[in-house]
Amino acid sequence: MKTNNIHFRTIDLVILSALLFLLAIPVILFFEILNTNQVLNNSWLVSITFISLLVISIFIIVHDISKRPFSLNLMHMLFIFSFLGLAPFIQYITGSLPFNNFDLITDKDILLVNILIIIWVIFYFVGYYTKSLHFLRGNLFHKFLNRPVGYKNLKLAFFISIIALLYLYKLGTFLKWTRASYESIIFSYNTSKALIIAIFIRGIPIITLGGYLLMLDRIKRKKQIGVLIVIILILLNIFFNNPLAAPRYWTSAISIGFIMILLEKKIKTGAFLTLCIIIGLLIVAPLIDIGRYNLSNIDAVRAIKFTNPTNFLKSANFDAYANIIHTMHYIQENGETWGRQLLGSVFFFIPRTIWSNKPVGSGHIVAKYFNFPNFNVSSPLQAEALINFGIIGLPIFAMIFGRILRNVDDCYKNRMNQLRINPNSLAFIDVIYPFWLGFVFFISRGDLMSSFAYMVGFTLAGFPLIIGGKKN
Numbered sequence: 001m002k003t004n005n006i007h008f009r010t011i012d013l014v015i016l017s018a019l020l021f022l023l024a025i026p027v028i029l030f031f032e033i034l035n036t037n038q039v040l041n042n043s044w045l046v047s048i049t050f051i052s053l054l055v056i057s058i059f060i061i062v063h064d065i066s067k068r069p070f071s072l073n074l075m076h077m078l079f080i081f082s083f084l085g086l087a088p089f090i091q092y093i094t095g096s097l098p099f100n101n102f103d104l105i106t107d108k109d110i111l112l113v114n115i116l117i118i119i120w121v122i123f124y125f126v127g128y129y130t131k132s133l134h135f136l137r138g139n140l141f142h143k144f145l146n147r148p149v150g151y152k153n154l155k156l157a158f159f160i161s162i163i164a165l166l167y168l169y170k171l172g173t174f175l176k177w178t179r180a181s182y183e184s185i186i187f188s189y190n191t192s193k194a195l196i197i198a199i200f201i202r203g204i205p206i207i208t209l210g211g212y213l214l215m216l217d218r219i220k221r222k223k224q225i226g227v228l229i230v231i232i233l234i235l236l237n238i239f240f241n242n243p244l245a246a247p248r249y250w251t252s253a254i255s256i257g258f259i260m261i262l263l264e265k266k267i268k269t270g271a272f273l274t275l276c277i278i279i280g281l282l283i284v285a286p287l288i289d290i291g292r293y294n295l296s297n298i299d300a301v302r303a304i305k306f307t308n309p310t311n312f313l314k315s316a317n318f319d320a321y322a323n324i325i326h327t328m329h330y331i332q333e334n335g336e337t338w339g340r341q342l343l344g345s346v347f348f349f350i351p352r353t354i355w356s357n358k359p360v361g362s363g364h365i366v367a368k369y370f371n372f373p374n375f376n377v378s379s380p381l382q383a384e385a386l387i388n389f390g391i392i393g394l395p396i397f398a399m400i401f402g403r404i405l406r407n408v409d410d411c412y413k414n415r416m417n418q419l420r421i422n423p424n425s426l427a428f429i430d431v432i433y434p435f436w437l438g439f440v441f442f443i444s445r446g447d448l449m450s451s452f453a454y455m456v457g458f459t460l461a462g463f464p465l466i467i468g469g470k471k472n
Contacts, residue, residue, distance in 0.1 A: 043107045050092070050114060053080075053121070054081065057077055057080050057085055065269050067269075069260075070260055070434075071270065071409045072437065075444070076444050078274065078277050078441070083445060084380070087314075094314060097321075097325075098323075099323075099326065099370065105322065110325070116382065119394060124401060127398060127400065145433075146429060148466075157464035161204050162236075168202070179246055181245065198246075201461075203461030209233040209258075210431045211431045219424055249441075249454075253437070256435075256438045260273070327362065327379065331390060334369070339389065341384065341388050341449070342384070361446075361450055362383060378445045380444060384397065431465060432459060
């Protein structure tokens, strides 16, 4: 046991070193710009706030890494570190903040937003770690997540998965392995139907596969049949429902989910997940970006090329930070919506035929107002808080979001403790929680309306696993 503890502490030190190395990148660039007299942005005060945010994020990340193999809290803090700390710091000192030519960003704006993000982290920390906060306990939610998944449920889910995969085949998704080629089929239908196909129907065979993988590990009965079903689901998903043929948030959520399911018992700290996120953001994400273009599978493979990670961090893919500032400018000129955007996110399922003036995504509103070339931009939770209730909404949003994540993380922790008593059992949270890791990262980036709707839709796709389930 001592050897294992030393081993995992060593891994944590490696991850800490990697995070500090990433922190060093913008600092080195900052001094390089000063030394070469190519001064773009060099406010010491702004840089200090960036470094303070990064250091606080690293502290919380390393604290979480040392406690458990993965958590929703870790995913949110990794988002803060990468999208609201590291990337914008590099963008700032190199003068490459996204959409700056459409809505001018000043040092004063950046200083204010850095302070607001630090306030977010503080109140999020309070909401997540303060045990005396009893609101949003979520007992009913815990009961839902702990619904047992029996063998009959798995068979039902497999049957429905086959129907879903055959439906996707009928649509023409066979061997469609890039996002553009797949979406050219799905989004030829109206928006509502397209989203049902893209999230709910595609999610059913994915979650079912996750359930069977966990069943094989925990339940010894009928294992040969389970192995055969897993092979069938893997092959059919590759051919008709390939996770690569989707937006990167989907690919990431599905990939992270399966990795955590397969390695659940082999990893003891969050170092492995942190390393996966770092590699995914800096290396994998730029490579699969080619999926945006409608190329054949062979041409897409040929077009893959390595991208300088620093250049990728400066691209519009990391527009979350800049869009907080753009949102701040928007409410300065137009005022807050006083919860209207939040209502649109909560009641996303109401069709526009019934709710004619239903809000669109917050990112879309801001991008359209400033005439950005692309209206499909991010709107992180900090921007959602601002556009709904102004600065006063920021600490409230942070505390509530922190408390929600803590409740779900605690529910999963308690479930893992129950497995020590009854290792041959399976519950809904065992299956859905690993996939939620990626979705929480997506919600952190936003916008809230689309990310929340997608997460709920994907969760509903897992309902065949718990319909009528009473015994494990």
